[in-house]
Amino acid sequence: DTGVSQDPRHKITKRGQNVTFRCDPISEHNRLYWYRQTLGQGPEFLTYFQNEAQLEKSRLLSDRFSAERPKGSFSTLEIQRTEQGDSAMYLCASSLVDSKPGGGQETQYFGPGTRLLVL
């Protein structure tokens, strides 16, 4: 399977603990995105990487959140001092964006998500 993979699929933690999620994008995809989805809502953008550079962070991403993509391949999303309000599905997506003129945007392909429950 060469799709986007995420690990773990489920995580239960106690308030105040730190958690880290991993995302492996589709090979050769140069962009990687993190979204958060709460119950009954569509996904909301958190941050994205172009290769290893983190180019944009949403206001939803508080100081307790940090994301990395150290070698431009997999990415990690860490939440420090978790709060009950952090309970959500965390989705990762990847895409291949052509930098040549007229290359345009490519479709984002999503992973299965990591469902976080903070008790």
Place this chain on the structure above:
Amino acid sequence: AQTVTQSQPEMSVQEAETVTLSCTYDTSESNYYLFWYKQPPSRQMILVIRQEAYKQQNATENRFSVNFQKAAKSFSLKISDSQLGDTAMYFCAFLRGSNYKLTFGKGTLLTVNP
């Protein structure tokens, strides 16, 4: 900021029938993309169909087709010959041409009944 509105929280259809899901969006951009994603229960989100705003022809993928009305900022999804496996949450999403983040609607839960 772009907004995407899906006015039908839930819909149901009988197997083999046709159903249309509605989506409207608000933007001042001229270069953008629209998507329909499907998220089955407890399964990952997959792309159903995409439409480039500069293309007048409506996109079609097998039983799935869209009615893209650019002036009205409407992007509805038609599912023909509905199958039980079509039961899922359907999200409409907008991507600005020079942007990177998808803006999603709240979704429509479609149930296909046998």
